[in-house]
Amino acid sequence: xxxxxxxxxxxxxxxxxxxxxxxxxxxxxxxxxxxxxxxxxxxxxxxxxxxxxxxxxxxxxxxxxxxxxxxxxxxxxxxxxxxxxxxxxxxxxxxxxxxxxxxxxxxxxxxxxxxxxxxxxxxxxxxxxxxxxxxxxxxxxxxxxxxxxxxxxxxxxxxxxxxxxxxxxxxxxxxxxxxxxxxxxxxxxxxxxxxxxxxxxxxxxxxxxxxxxxxxxxxxxxxxxxxxxxxxxxxxxxxxxxxxxxxxxxxxxxxxxxxxxxxxxxxxxxxxxxxxxxxxxxxxxxxxxxxxxxxxxxxxxxxxxxxxxxxxxxxxxxxxxxxxxxxxxxxxxxxxxxxxxxxxxxxxxxxxxxxxxxxxxxxxxxxxxxxxxxxxxxxxxxxxxxxxxxxxxxxxxxxxxxxxxxxxxxxxxxxxxxxxxxxxxxxxxxxxxxxxxxxxxxxxxxxxxxxxxxx
Amino acid sequence: xxxxxxxxxxxxxxxxxxxxxxxxxxxxxxxxxxxxxxxxxxxxxxxxxxxxxxxxxxxxxxxxxxxxxxxxxxxxxxxxxxxxxxxxxxxxxxxxxxxxxxxxxxxxxxxxxxxxxxxxxxxxxxxxxxxxxxxxxxxxxxxxxxxxxxxxxxxxxxxxxxxxxxxxxxxxxxxxxxxxxxxx
Numbered sequence: 001x002x003x004x005x006x007x008x009x010x011x012x013x014x015x016x017x018x019x020x021x022x023x024x025x026x027x028x029x030x031x032x033x034x035x036x037x038x039x040x041x042x043x044x045x046x047x048x049x050x051x052x053x054x055x056x057x058x059x060x061x062x063x064x065x066x067x068x069x070x071x072x073x074x075x076x077x078x079x080x081x082x083x084x085x086x087x088x089x090x091x092x093x094x095x096x097x098x099x100x101x102x103x104x105x106x107x108x109x110x111x112x113x114x115x116x117x118x119x120x121x122x123x124x125x126x127x128x129x130x131x132x133x134x135x136x137x138x139x140x141x142x143x144x145x146x147x148x149x150x151x152x153x154x155x156x157x158x159x160x161x162x163x164x165x166x167x168x169x170x171x172x173x174x175x176x177x178x179x180x181x182x183x184x185x186x187x188x189x190x191x192x193x194x195x196x197x198x199x200x201x202x203x204x205x206x207x208x209x210x211x212x213x214x215x216x217x218x219x220x221x222x223x224x225x226x227x228x229x230x231x232x233x234x235x236x237x238x239x240x241x242x243x244x245x246x247x248x249x250x251x252x253x254x255x256x257x258x259x260x261x262x263x264x265x266x267x268x269x270x271x272x273x274x275x276x277x278x279x280x281x282x283x284x285x286x287x288x289x290x291x292x293x294x295x296x297x298x299x300x301x302x303x304x305x306x307x308x309x310x311x312x313x314x315x316x317x318x319x320x321x322x323x324x325x326x327x328x329x330x331x332x333x334x335x336x337x338x339x340x341x342x343x344x345x346x347x348x349x350x351x352x353x354x355x356x357x358x359x360x361x362x363x364x365x366x367x368x369x370x371x372x373x374x375x376x377x378x379x380x381x382x383x384x385x386x387x388x389x390x391x392x393x394x395x396x397x398x399x400x401x402x403x404x405x406x407x408x409x410x411x412x413x414x415x416x417x418x419x420x421x422x423x424x425x426x427x428x429x430x431x432x433x434x435x436x437x438x439x440x441x442x443x444x445x446x447x448x449x450x451x452x453x454x455x
Numbered sequence: 456x457x458x459x460x461x462x463x464x465x466x467x468x469x470x471x472x473x474x475x476x477x478x479x480x481x482x483x484x485x486x487x488x489x490x491x492x493x494x495x496x497x498x499x500x501x502x503x504x505x506x507x508x509x510x511x512x513x514x515x516x517x518x519x520x521x522x523x524x525x526x527x528x529x530x531x532x533x534x535x536x537x538x539x540x541x542x543x544x545x546x547x548x549x550x551x552x553x554x555x556x557x558x559x560x561x562x563x564x565x566x567x568x569x570x571x572x573x574x575x576x577x578x579x580x581x582x583x584x585x586x587x588x589x590x591x592x593x594x595x596x597x598x599x600x601x602x603x604x605x606x607x608x609x610x611x612x613x614x615x616x617x618x619x620x621x622x623x624x625x626x627x628x629x630x631x632x633x634x635x636x637x638x639x
Contacts, residue, residue: 203569219499226569226606247496248606267492267499274497296497 058082058098062090073119085110092118103127105134105155115141123149131155131175135162142167151175153196156183156205165189171196173219180205180227188213198245199237202227210235220245221259224252232257241265243289245272252279260287263312269294270311273320276301286311292333295320303328307421308336316377317342317410325350325412329419337372339410340381351416359417370412375399481539483508483550484516495524496568504543504573505566507553512536522558523570523604542574545584549576557581558594560602569606572599 058078061071065088075094081102084090100106101124107116114137123132131152133142138160145167147153152175156162160183169177169191177193180186180202189211193199199215202208203225214236215221221237222244224230229251236258237243243259246252259270270286273279273295281303286292292311293303296318306328308314314333315325318340325347330336336352339345349365357366376395380386389395486502493500494517500506507525509517513536519525522542529537540553557578564571572594575581585591594602 241499245498247498266490267497272497294497 058090062088081105082107083110084108084114087111087113089115089117090119091115092120096120097122099123101125103130105131107133109133109135109137109140111137113139113141116143116145117141118144120146121148123147123151126150129155131179135159138162149175152179153177153193155179155181156186157181159183160185162186164191167191169193169196171218173197176201176223177215177218180208184208187211191215194218198223199240201225202230206230209233216240221262223247224249228252231255236260238262239264241268242272243270243286246274246276246279247272248275249279250277252276254279254281254284256283258285258287260285260289263288263290266290272296273298273301280304281306285309286314291316294318295323298323302326305420307331307423308333309423313338317345321345327416327420329421329423330354331419331423335376336370337410338374338377339372339408340374340377341408342410343408345410347410347412348414349416350412351419352412353419355415357415357417364417365414366417368415370415372410373399373404374408374410375402375404378404481510483539483541484510484518486518491518493518493520493524493568495519495528496521498567501567504545504548507540507542507574508550509537510539510541512538521566521568521570522572522574523566523606524568526599526602526604544576544580545573546575546580551576554596556596558596558599558602559584559588559591560594561588561591563588563590570604571606572602572604 058071058073058080059082062082062084065071065086067087070089070091073090073092073096075096077097077099079099081100081104082098084107096118097120098106099122103125105125106121106123109116121132123130125131128151130150131154132147132149133154135142135154135156136158140159140162142154142162142164143166147167147169149169149171151171153169153171154164154177156179159180162183164178164186165188171177171194173195174197176198177196178188178191178200180200182204184206186205186208188200188208191200191213193213193215194217196218198220199218199222200210200213201223205227207229208227209231210222211231211233212235216237216239218240220242221240222232222235224245225247227249230249231253232244232255233253234256238258238261240262241264243262244254244257246254254271262268262270268289269291270289271281271284271293273281273293274297276295276298277300279301281293281301283305285307287307287309289311291313292308293306293315295301295316298320299322302324303315304324304327308328308330310332312334314330314336316338317323320339320342321344323345325345326349329351331351331353333354336354350370352370355366355370356368358368359365360367376390376399379395486500486506488500488502491500492498498520500518500520505521507519507522509519509525509528511517517528519528525540541550542553542556543549544551544556551574556574556576557580558572558574559581560572562571564573566573573584575584581593585593
């Protein structure tokens with residue numbers, strides 16, 4: 001295509017040259033007219049030819065599209081970096097893959113009301129801040145998409161009322177899946193995110209809704225910093241270093257999420273709460289983590305109706321005051337609760353399966369308060385190696401002798417007799433145990449019989 | 456002759472070993488990204504130019520993901536005996552004793568906990584950064600000790616008004632603001 005263009009140009013240049021020579025010979029008016037003709041021809045060429053050569057690129061289609069238009073992208077692989085700044089819809093037909101390894105994002109969205117649908121992005125930019133899709137502006141829709149990225153998946157910077165849903169993001173643990181910076185009133189839902197740094201990261205971004213996202217194999221599932229009034233609802237964050245981190249946030253709702261099996265790191269926990277105020281953590285399931293909920297330096301939060309099950313430590317408070325812990329169910333945790341330097345927490349009406357219970361008044365409450373002594377935790381804080389003495393008789397004796405001060409002890413004055421929710425106890429382990437013991441009995445008796453016969 | 460040379464070499468060897476024993480200079484510990492978390496904010500520490508560390512006299516090292524977290528820890532744990540403090544050079548990520556480094560505060564530099572202070576081994580490099588980035592403030596280690604450590608978002612949110620979080624975990628959170636002000 002290029003050589004045709006250049007050869008055509010060359011002929012025109014020779015014509016112009018010829019024309020210039022002609023100009024000296026002919027009358028002024030005639031020469032001007034023919035010159036104008038050629039100039040027009042060249043103009044037409046210059047304007048039309050590049051368009052024809054670039055007709056196949058998506059960017060040219062985007063540039064030609066009128067606001068409100070829908071561009072249907074036919075199946076194929078497009079090695080391009082797209083910039084969309086006007087309200088149009090890009091819709092993939094079949095398998096549409098945008099591929100880029102450039103420093104700039106594969107797709108850059110600005111302005112208002114841009115829609116992306118049915119598009120796959122493969123991005124291998126390696127710069128520290130590199131991202132497959134970058135979004136600013138407002139009211140964009142990104143739906144039914146897939147991103148494979150070396151760094152970030154989607155970055156929102158100063159974006160609002162953006163809706164991101166039904167997508168898949170897979171990274172290489174080097175950047176966040178969806179990263180919000182100074183972006184508020186956005187909705188992120190039904191996303192599947194794996195192998196990224198933080199699944200969804202919010203900094204200085206407020207009033208966003210994260211709903212029904214599923215994040216695994218990442219550093220932190222959801223990570224909020226200086227991000228207030230956000231809602232985290234029905235998300236699943238499993239097998240990460242930490243399910244969710246709330247740091248320096250206020251008025252956050254964490255409801256109905258599943259933060260489980262976050263235990264593969266020595267610093268793992270289901271939910272970490274640091275410098276958090278006036279937030280509500282309710283109806284979440286925290287199962288099989290190293291620590292279910294770890295809370296530090298936080299005040300005026302409510303934790304209610306959570307299921308805290310099979311964790312090494314159920315809840316752990318450090319310098320957490322004036323919080324409310326109620327109607328939670330603690331089942332099968334090695335260590336139900338620990339608190340250091342925490343006071344004035346309203347802890348009542350939780351179910352602790354490890355504690356002794358006796359209901360005298362028929363109110364469903366036990367007359368024995370549940371008490372969690374921080375002795376072991378204080379002991380191991382400075383010398384972690386002392387963890388080897390966990391549940392050793394000597395330490396238990398010391399704990400009884402050197403009673404921690406009353407205000408240091410986490411106490412539930414009115415523990416519940418029954419769980420606050422249905423807890424599906426795994427029966428398999430019990431039946432396996434039975435099978436094993438029966439098997440061993442059979443083996444030992446038969447050995448006994450065989451041995452006797454030989455003698 | 457050979458014997459003499461050999462004994463001389465042995466002597467040198469023994470002397471250098473002794474010298475090494477006497478060498479009490481504290482060395483920074485390498486960061487393990489898998490397991491190291493910030494002693495203040497609990498966040499996983501990335502082995503980058505923002506990481507800092509404190510080495511206590513008992514040999515224990517504490518890692519921080521942000522210079523501000525280290526200073527917050529030091530103001531909260533004034534009773535701890537500190538042997539050495541290390542920060543990173545912003546450009547080449549080498550460990551630098553905190554007292555020898557030059558510091559730059561710039562609100563638009565994104566640090567992990569948004570304290571927005573970075574460190575340089577050479578003052579010239581810090582000056583270069585200041586020249587290239589508007590809104591930068593150059594500080595020495597002494598000046599940094601008096602720095603207010605306001606986090607970026609607080610600057611924007613609470614212009615003028617006091618924040619009421621309890622830094623030291625005491626019950627009287629109402630007085631914390633005053634305490635903090637006197638601390639720094």
